[in-house]
Amino acid sequence: MTGPLPSTAGLERVDARWWRALGDRLRLNGPTPRWLASMWQDRTVTYEGLQWPVRLWRARTVDDPAARIYRMFCLRDPVRLDQAADTLGAAMVAGALDCGLLCRARDDHVVSRFDLRFFHGLWVLCDDLGLGGDAVFGTGAGDDAFPGVVPARLVTGGSTADSAVDVGCGAGAIALWMSRFARRVLATDINPRALGFVRWNAALNGIGNVEVVAGDLLAPLGAERFDLLVAQPPFVPRPPDATPATYRLGGPLGTELPHRVLAAAGRHLTPHGRAAVVFEHPVRQSAPVALPDLAGAGRRALVLLGDEVDADAYSVRYALPALRQRDPAGFEHDVGEMRQHLHSAGIRGVRPAVGVVESADGRAWTDVAQLDGPLWNRLAPGAADRLLAGHDLLHSGSARRAWLPAGSTVLRSPAEDHVTLLLAAGVPSRVLRLTRAEWAVLERMREGETVRLTSGAPPEELALLARLLRAGLVEP
Known part of the structure; x- marks a missing residue:
């Protein structure tokens, strides 16, 4: 279902000072990232659009300025006019009604005509x-x-x-x-x-x-x-x-x-x-x-x-x-x-x-890298830097050191000839499984030894290096 978009003509009339004053009120009384996270407490993966009814229910159980702002602007749920005035100030609410940012709803309630995101x-x-x-x-x-x-x-x-x-x-x-x-x-x-x-x-x-x-x-x-x-x-x-x-x-x-x-x-x-x-x-x-x-x-x-x-x-x-x-x-x-x-x-x-x-x-190239997980929220700062450096290494043959992000877990099983790395935030891959021989090469690289992509390098080292590069475990 679609409908007419609310007019923005009134918003055009408001000067920058009024917007800054509204921003000050939001920063003073609005929800923080931690507060927003508390509105959905389950850790399972659920599309945001399906979380809305629970977030609304939870916000209605709280009566504080953050909840009122969240309801009015983020959930588009009307709150009483006196509560809105207590949260934003009577003059600010009057101005928001006048320019069309807020509108009156049932039983002397007010609500935003627009969405507010963080x-x-x-x-x-x-x-x-x-x-x-x-x-x-x-x-x-x-x-x-x-x-x-x-x-x-x-x-x-x-x-x-x-x-x-x-x-x-x-x-x-x-x-x-x-x-x-x-x-x-x-x-x-x-x-x-x-x-x-x-x-x-x-x-x-x-x-x-x-x-x-x-x-x-x-x-x-x-x-x-x-x-x-x-x-x-x-x-x-x-x-x-x-x-x-x-x-x-x-x-x-x-x-x-x-x-x-x-x-x-x-x-x-x-x-x-x-x-x-x-x-x-x-x-x-x-x-x-x-x-x-x-x-x-x-x-x-x-x-x-x-x-x-x-x-x-x-x-x-x-x-x-x-x-x-x-x-x-x-x-x-x-x-x-x-x-x-x-x-x-x-x-x-x-x-x-x-x-x-x-x-x-240097040399021009185009590569495609398949990474683990939903990707967008897995890319910590520096992820693309490391991946670009790694793929550049694949094409140039120069040398680099390897690293593991802090907080990663190394699992060694006495019964198997493998080492499993559970990688912490900072690289796009979540799990990397290595043979013990590959793990030994990785340890040497972390201590400063370099491995070069040359025809004379041992095949197992070349194979490991390619995997580390694509996992983002090579320092830029």
Whole structure:
């Protein structure tokens, strides 16, 4: 079910000082990451769209400012006007009602017309995506990949980029996040409504170094080059009769827009720049979906793929917005529509994916790496650095040291000639099984001994080194 998007005309009239004051109130009284985590306490993997009823029930059992803000803005559950005034201040509530951010609901209650999301300490105002059409995307699972694929020297605060761009920025979550380590950030989107949200969210979070420009994908960039280019274009496969959704639906396979960005991103990078594109890669029953030629002259490219989500589960996930809209008939229709489309297209499932393109002085190459798990939330800061360095080693033949992330567990079984590594956060693989001979080589490499990819090296060392490189256990 879709519906008309709420007008943003009133939001346009509000000045930056008002948005900053609202942001101050949210930071003072709003939910923290730990508080948000307490709203869903089960550790099993459950799609976020299915967690909503439990989160609502739990938030209603708590009467504090964080719960009221969470209910009003994040769950879109009305709270009493006096409670809203006590939480945000009477003048702030009056202003929010006047500009249309809040509206009156039943029995003198108030609720937000828009969604509010939380990403890495940022408040992100956006549309209810269940409304479809030109609804503006706030933040989701794919955004979790960017901290792991942006150069670690930027994420950890060791360095600053001169320029960064978020292509297809939506409400601007990633652009605002990059403003912490880039002197200038450009945010582009084909949807003018999205650029309004970027401006309001920048003011809401007290950020002043983000610019916006309208246009399709890379077209607004002209000949400009950036130290960092990120994008999460629409990547959901589009059934023939699907209701339009600008933020969500790509081409029939879902890769059409991401591939366009990946193929052209290298032309917009500075000599030491990096591009990262988050998307989903369809898995076909017969012929594989071809990737574009990403390397080009003086560039290296690595496409990371996570575990496959089969077509049945993917179709259910696709239809979850209809459940949020309390539209069971629409949910059933959307599941069937997507499942039929995937069947007709020969798609048995999809893999979460990240394409990384980097300017390089050395040999150009393009590789694909299959990693464990859901991928996006498994990429800790520095993961892409290590993987790029490892694959560069495969192509260049130079030498590196090996490492294990702190907190990893080594399991040795007296009855077996194998060592099992349970790897802690910091690398994309979770489990690595080695022979005792391979473990001995790994131990020597951790102590500083190097292994070279040369024709004279022992075959077992070459095989082990290739596995370590692809597991991200080679120091950049």
